[in-house]
Amino acid sequence: MSLPSLLLLAAPDDTDLQALAAALAPNWAVTVCVPRALFRYAGEAAALTELRQRAREAAVVLHRSADGAAALAGLAGLVEVYAPAELALCRPGPEEMAEAEAWEALWRRERDLARRCRQLLVPDLDIALKARLLYGVGDDRLRVAAAGALPELVREALAMKPGGPSPAPGFTLALNDYLVIDRQIGGAVRVRQGLAALEADTVLLSLGIYGAVRFVAPRVLQVSVPKSAGQRALEADLRALAGSGLEDIASATHAPLHGPLVAVAADLARRANVAVFEHCYLAPLLDVIHAAAPGLPVVYDAHNVEARLKRELLAGHPAEAALCGYVDEVERRLVDTAALVLCCSEADAEVFRARARRVVLMPHGVAPVLARAAPVAGEVPRVGFLGSTHPPNVAAVRFILDELAPQCPEVMFEIVGSVCAGMSTALPNVKLLGAVPEAAKEAALAGWSVALNPVEGGSGASLKLADYLAHGLPTLNTVHAARGFAEVLAVAGLVTPLEAFAETLRRLLGDAAMLGRLREAARRAASAQSWPSVAREARQAIQALTAAYRPPQAGVLLAVGEAMALSGRLYPAFARVDVVMEGETPALPAVADRLVDLPGAQWDRWASHVSPTVIGLVSKRRGGPSIFGIGAGGEVRELGCGFVLPAGSREFSMRWEVSGCAAIQLFCGGLDGTPLPLLLDTVLEGASNLRLPLPARDGPLLLQVAKKGGQAWLLETAVTAPEYRPVGLDAAASAEIPDVSAEAGRTWAERYIAVLGAAPAGASYGDLPPAAGPQPDAVRWCGVADLVAEAASARRGGAARQALGLEQAFVLVVEDASFDGAVGVPTVRYRDGEASHQDADGQWRRMAMPIGWLLLSSAPACRLLVVDATADIALVELAKLADVPSRLG
Numbered sequence: 001m002s003l004p005s006l007l008l009l010a011a012p013d014d015t016d017l018q019a020l021a022a023a024l025a026p027n028w029a030v031t032v033c034v035p036r037a038l039f040r041y042a043g044e045a046a047a048l049t050e051l052r053q054r055a056r057e058a059a060v061v062l063h064r065s066a067d068g069a070a071a072l073a074g075l076a077g078l079v080e081v082y083a084p085a086e087l088a089l090c091r092p093g094p095e096e097m098a099e100a101e102a103w104e105a106l107w108r109r110e111r112d113l114a115r116r117c118r119q120l121l122v123p124d125l126d127i128a129l130k131a132r133l134l135y136g137v138g139d140d141r142l143r144v145a146a147a148g149a150l151p152e153l154v155r156e157a158l159a160m161k162p163g164g165p166s167p168a169p170g171f172t173l174a175l176n177d178y179l180v181i182d183r184q185i186g187g188a189v190r191v192r193q194g195l196a197a198l199e200a201d202t203v204l205l206s207l208g209i210y211g212a213v214r215f216v217a218p219r220v221l222q223v224s225v226p227k228s229a230g231q232r233a234l235e236a237d238l239r240a241l242a243g244s245g246l247e248d249i250a251s252a253t254h255a256p257l258h259g260p261l262v263a264v265a266a267d268l269a270r271r272a273n274v275a276v277f278e279h280c281y282l283a284p285l286l287d288v289i290h291a292a293a294p295g296l297p298v299v300y301d302a303h304n305v306e307a308r309l310k311r312e313l314l315a316g317h318p319a320e321a322a323l324c325g326y327v328d329e330v331e332r333r334l335v336d337t338a339a340l341v342l343c344c345s346e347a348d349a350e351v352f353r354a355r356a357r358r359v360v361l362m363p364h365g366v367a368p369v370l371a372r373a374a375p376v377a378g379e380v381p382r383v384g385f386l387g388s389t390h391p392p393n394v395a396a397v398r399f400i401l402d403e404l405a406p407q408c409p410e411v412m413f414e415i416v417g418s419v420c421a422g423m424s425t426a427l428p429n430v431k432l433l434g435a436v437p438e439a440a441k442e443a444a445l446a447g448w449s450v451a452l453n454p455v456e457g458g459s460g461a462s463l464k465l466a467d468y469l470a471h472g473l474p475t476l477n478t479v480h481a482a483r484g485f486a487e488v489l490a491v492a493g494l495v496t497p498l499e500a501f502a503e504t505l506r507r508l509l510g511d512a513a514m515l516g517r518l519r520e521a522a523r524r525a526a527s528a529q530s531w532p533s534v535a536r537e538a539r540q541a542i543q544a545l546t547a548a549y550r551p552p553q554a555g556v557l558l559a560v561g562e563a564m565a566l567s568g569r570l571y572p573a574f575a576r577v578d579v580v581m582e583g584e585t586p587a588l589p590a591v592a593d594r595l596v597d598l599p600g601a602q603w604d605r606w607a608s609h610v611s612p613t614v615i616g617l618v619s620k621r622r623g624g625p626s627i628f629g630i631g632a633g634g635e636v637r638e639l640g641c642g643f644v645l646p647a648g649s650r651e652f653s654m655r656w657e658v659s660g661c662a663a664i665q666l667f668c669g670g671l672d673g674t675p676l677p678l679l680l681d682t683v684l685e686g687a688s689n690l691r692l693p694l695p696a697r698d699g700p701l702l703l704q705v706a707k708k709g710g711q712a713w714l715l716e717t718a719v720t721a722p723e724y725r726p727v728g729l730d731a732a733a734s735a736e737i738p739d740v741s742a743e744a745g746r747t748w749a750e751r752y753i754a755v756l757g758a759a760p761a762g763a764s765y766g767d768l769p770p771a772a773g774p775q776p777d778a779v780r781w782c783g784v785a786d787l788v789a790e791a792a793s794a795r796r797g798g799a800a801r802q803a804l805g806l807e808q809a810f811v812l813v814v815e816d817a818s819f820d821g822a823v824g825v826p827t828v829r830y831r832d833g834e835a836s837h838q839d840a841d842g843q844w845r846r847m848a849m850p851i852g853w854l855l856l857s858s859a860p861a862c863r864l865l866v867v868d869a870t871a872d873i874a875l876v877e878l879a880k881l882a883d884v885p886s887r888l889g
Contacts (some may be wrong), residue, residue, distance in 0.1 A: 007058035011065035037066030067114035083121040104260035105210040118157040170273030172202040176253040177281035177794035179208040186463030197535035233793035266292035273546040283334035297545035300338040362538040365531030386415040392457035407502040453481040474518035492521035797853035805839030817868040
């Protein structure tokens with residue numbers, strides 16, 4: 001009797017592979033495959049065909065890693081088991097850690113595998129909780145099992161019924177603009193401790209300098225998506241401009257443009273029961289969250305009044321007005337949307353009560369540490385300050401170095417934390433300890449007689465006070481520094497103005513009885529101010545919100561080709577994007593959740609379930625055109641073809657291919673449900689281009705297309721959209737300032753043929769429409785976004801133009817285009833990635849650079865783009881974005 005076949009898929013570094021194969025061999029005919037090696041040496045097409053064929057022949061496919069999972073997505077009848085030693089997303093490779101698109105591809109591979117497999121077998125409870133939170137795997141398919149139990153459990157999978165993913169219990173989706181892993185700054189401590197105190201399973205979604213998935217507190221899993229290259233370039237430009245990368249504002253401007261972040265946020269929002277924003281800087285994702293999960297309750301945990309704090313911190317910045325205005329708008333929108341605002345201090349609560357629906361005070365809690373012996377009497381008294389590089393902390397340390405320490409030479413001052421960066425002193429009674437490991441910090445604080453808090457700026461509440469109280473330290477504070485702890489410090493510390501700090505410190509150090517009383521009071525206050533205690537009211541308010549929430553059912557998109565899969569990813573109402581395989585050996589779109597392999601005969605029919613055909617144009621940026629015709633539940637809403645255009649759109653262009661002649665009607669109006677006025681009624685013949693002015697109207701426009709007769713195919717579309725610059729960094733006349741968003745601009749066109757069909761989750765799609773009539777050579781995106789991303793750093797672009805010797809407006813001539821020249825106007829030739837220009841002294845200069853550094857330049861400006869007949873249409877679209885006319889030469 002022959003053994004059933006088992007296909008074992010593993011990563012190249014799986015050290016348990018041989019032992020597992022040997023354990024399986026008595027009961028299975030085992031075939032071992034390392035997909036990464038197969039794809040590398042056989043090539044993508046051959047590897048895909050081979051892997052799918054072997055999977056079809058196997059009784060069971062056992063995945064030890066997510067490698068190869070995308071290749072098998074969508075194959076009917078497979079029995080798959082996923083048994084990783086650790087989730088793949090928790091141990092990404094160097095490329096996935098650094099590159100957002102590679103990280104997203106890994107997330108999609110593993111997510112889809114975890115949701116479709118018969119069993120997910122993990123070695124411990126921590127990994128099981130990660131699988132529940134990240135991928136929504138239910139307990140009916142999730143087992144915790146040692147490696148030795150795998151052979152028997154794999155056999156059980158054959159008897160299990162196939163089915164969709166079980167709904168997992170709701171969780172808290174928290175969003176923060178930076179990583180809190182291993183960070184001891186005040187904001188990171190509040191994020192970790194505050195979320196843990198809410199006592200709910202939580203996924204904390206963030207942008208980071210690298211991709212990571214790690215527990216940062218009990219039941220709190222941080223998921224960090226790598227920042228885009230454009231955001232990193234912007235931060236570098238801002239750092240060069242004024243010494244600070246303003247990472248929080250950069251995250252805010254890039255979040256809605258960050259495809260991987262948008263995809264993960266939408267996926268998590270669909271399964272969450274509340275969204276908690278830590279700080280306001282990921283609030284631009286509100287549109288994504290509301291599209292993915294309409295009605296999801298939103299909570300704002302306001303660490304500060306960010307708009308007020310930014311006005312204080314950015315005073316004198318070259319772009320102060322624009323940046324502060326942007327932060328004010330982001331925070332205002334979040335407060336207006338949130339069902340609940342949590343505040344650190346009563347002062348902040350008073351500010352938010354003017355707009356917020358409900359405000360609950362959640363002061364900073366204290367996490368007590370092991371008590372240590374008090375400093376020995378008779379030794380030189382040690383006092384200290386703990387802080388990060390937050391500007392108010394820097395000012396406090398300057399006060400200690402310049403005024404307090406010189407007035408108290410008998411006292412040793414110790415400064416702990418990153419605030420020491422860039423500081424120096426010759427004073428013998430000052431030690432700059434800098435950023436130290438947690439154990440060294442604990443040891444330093446244990447030796448202090450008094451903790452100092454001479455802070456005079458900032459908002460929110462002082463988290464260093466929580467640290468001081470946890471160590472049982474008497475504290476000396478300014479009135480401003482006591483914010484959020486005023487009642488506690490009435491018995492556990494002293495509050496005095498800066499000018500009296502030296503005198504009060506000397507008096508306190510000389511009174512052993514007072515030091516003892518304050519030390520005991522601090523211990524008692526720390527116990528009463530525990531995080532679970534201070535979060536009680538906030539926890540109850542959030543539980544009431546989640547109890548009333550009912551998550552909606554999300555739709556599923558059937559996409560034909562990779563470009564449509566990309567468009568589906570950018571439209572967060574779709575829970576899954578399934579891509580139809582075209583041809584025998586299709587490529588693997590990185591954004592596909594499943595590959596749909598249809599027999600050739602099915603290309604000849606089109607079932608009513610997904611009819612009618614809907615053609616959509618989706619912008620990569622918030623505020624651009626979006627899909628029309630697919631409802632939040634995946635239902636088809638309207639006949640024909642439609643586009644939703646952003647408010648203020650001025651012009652819409654179409655390119656048609658017509659067989660014979662066809663009657664076309666276009667209707668355009670608002671989204672208020674009233675009948676759409678007729679915009680155009682015409683007959684098209686052959687290849688036809690339409691360029692239509694749009695009616696002026698407040699709010700978005702709906703453009704609907706109806707074909708009354710004949711055969712016609714819509715090949716390309718473009719929209720001239722309104723000005724879209726979230727922050728126009730144009731305040732510094734002496735330097736070229738970058739746009740906040742690399743994708744900001746007035747004109748945005750993404751060209752593709754799109755046939756979209758959607759069905760409710762779990763339903764069949766029906767068949768595909770016949771591929772009759774003329775079709776374009778390929779379904780493709782306009783490359784504008786890639787060209788702009790290459791030119792993201794305006795600082796480096798300015799340096800390159802200076803090196804090229806450009807001093808005045810110029811004409812840009814590309815590749816083999818001819819141009820006779822214009823009197824007094826310099827010409828720049830661009831070929832094969834290199835620009836050449838004859839400077840004012842007659843010297844020819846050459847410089848390799850992205851073409852966007854020339855086309856998007858404002859000083860000096862490009863006046864004309866000259867291209868030849870072979871030019872990429874993306875270049876012409878980029879010229880439109882920059883208001884640069886173009887012509888053939």
